[in-house]
Amino acid sequence: MTLLEIRDLKVYYYAFDGVVKAVDGVSLDIKSGEFFGLIGESGCGKSTLGNAILRLVPPPGRVAGGSIYFHGEDILQLPEDRMREIRGDRISMIFQDPTAALDPVYTIGDQIVETILAHNPEVSKKDAEARAIELLKLVGIPGAEARIHEYPHQFSGGMRQRAVIAIALANNPELLIADEPTTNLDVTIEAQILTLLDELRRKLNMSILLITHNIGIVAEYTDRVGVMYAGKLVEVGRTVDVLTDPKHPYTQGLLGAIPGRGGRKGRVTEIPGTVPNLANPPPGCRFHPRCPKRFDPCDQEEPALVRLPGEGRMVACHLYRGPES
Ligand SMILES: Nc1ncnc2c1ncn2[C@@H]1O[C@H](COP(=O)(O)OP(=O)(O)OP(=O)(O)O)[C@@H](O)[C@H]1O
Numbered sequence: 001m002t003l004l005e006i007r008d009l010k011v012y013y014y015a016f017d018g019v020v021k022a023v024d025g026v027s028l029d030i031k032s033g034e035f036f037g038l039i040g041e042s043g044c045g046k047s048t049l050g051n052a053i054l055r056l057v058p059p060p061g062r063v064a065g066g067s068i069y070f071h072g073e074d075i076l077q078l079p080e081d082r083m084r085e086i087r088g089d090r091i092s093m094i095f096q097d098p099t100a101a102l103d104p105v106y107t108i109g110d111q112i113v114e115t116i117l118a119h120n121p122e123v124s125k126k127d128a129e130a131r132a133i134e135l136l137k138l139v140g141i142p143g144a145e146a147r148i149h150e151y152p153h154q155f156s157g158g159m160r161q162r163a164v165i166a167i168a169l170a171n172n173p174e175l176l177i178a179d180e181p182t183t184n185l186d187v188t189i190e191a192q193i194l195t196l197l198d199e200l201r202r203k204l205n206m207s208i209l210l211i212t213h214n215i216g217i218v219a220e221y222t223d224r225v226g227v228m229y230a231g232k233l234v235e236v237g238r239t240v241d242v243l244t245d246p247k248h249p250y251t252q253g254l255l256g257a258i259p260g261r262g263g264r265k266g267r268v269t270e271i272p273g274t275v276p277n278l279a280n281p282p283p284g285c286r287f288h289p290r291c292p293k294r295f296d297p298c299d300q301e302e303p304a305l306v307r308l309p310g311e312g313r314m315v316a317c318h319l320y321r322g323p324e325s
Pocket residue numbers: 013015020022040041042043044045046047048049058059060061096213278
């Protein structure tokens with residue numbers, strides 16, 4: 001079952017020096033209960049897409065077009081008070097800078113309680129506190145009964161991240177958007193936190209949209225993956241299919257860029273060239289200036305996302321233009 005349907009979403013930043021088309025016509029489905037990974041180089045629009053789902057794109061950014069259907073209703077059209085009911089309740093988010101999500105002057109417990117009460121005013125403070133303790137236990141914080149009375153600075157980086165996850169899970173969201181939730185944490189804690197999210201996903205039947213640079217993490221945890229390049233979704237499919245047989249030359253380049261794969265073992269082979277300026281992207285396929293396989297139409301015609309054989313397999317590249325397209 002599809003939980004979230006993003007259709008032709010456009011999110012632009014109206015900056016002094018031009019309009020930055022950070023997300024420019026992205027369509028994507030997130031299914032109920034699935035672990036979906038979104039990858040792509042820095043600056044390709046991943047966070048902008050994640051923020052747009054909760055209508056939290058900061059100015060000068062604005063949704064410039066498209067729809068985001070959640071249970072069949074376009075959440076981009078909802079009045080702000082209805083959106084506030086969804087945000088932090090049915091859809092919640094772990095932001096790219098998680099420590100900024102914690103308020104230093106309130107205890108961890110108070111912050112969880114506040115999140116619960118904001119959406120469930122009928123719950124008593126006592127019950128909310130009990131739930132806060134339960135949540136801290138759920139995310140693997142030992143001594144939860146005592147630690148709800150502590151402040152964020154009394155928590156280690158990994159424990160703070162778990163607390164942020166506890167807040168995000170406080171109201172049993174149907175969709176959790178996790179934007180680089182483990183950046184700045186060491187790899188052991190990273191693995192613990194992702195394993196935890198995966199367990200909670202199964203237990204709570206929640207969908208996760210994980211935004212990451214890390215292909216290893218995508219390989220290990222996600223069911224499906226979408227690859228973004230310069231504001232566009234260029235490839236999507238089951239993770240196993242995309243990683244073992246990438247179709248788009250950009251995906252092929254990204255996979256070649258991880259140590260031990262493609263190029264020389266243990267060496268990171270970068271894709272030559274740089275991500276284009278999104279205020280003035282190249283015409284045609286945005287990847288064409290860097291693409292080793294470009295041919296005639298690539299610098300003029302924009303490739304559409306077309307279906308390929310294989311479950312939910314799609315790619316936007318002129319190499320795969322079917323006879324019908
Ligand atoms: N406030 C802003 N004003 C103008 N441009 C912005 C703003 N925020 C982001 N952008 C631009 O939008 C584009 C997409 O940025 P975004 O943060 O969504 O990328 P990202 O894929 O999440 O990158 P990263 O992997 O580094 O987090 C970039 O070109 C960025 O410079």
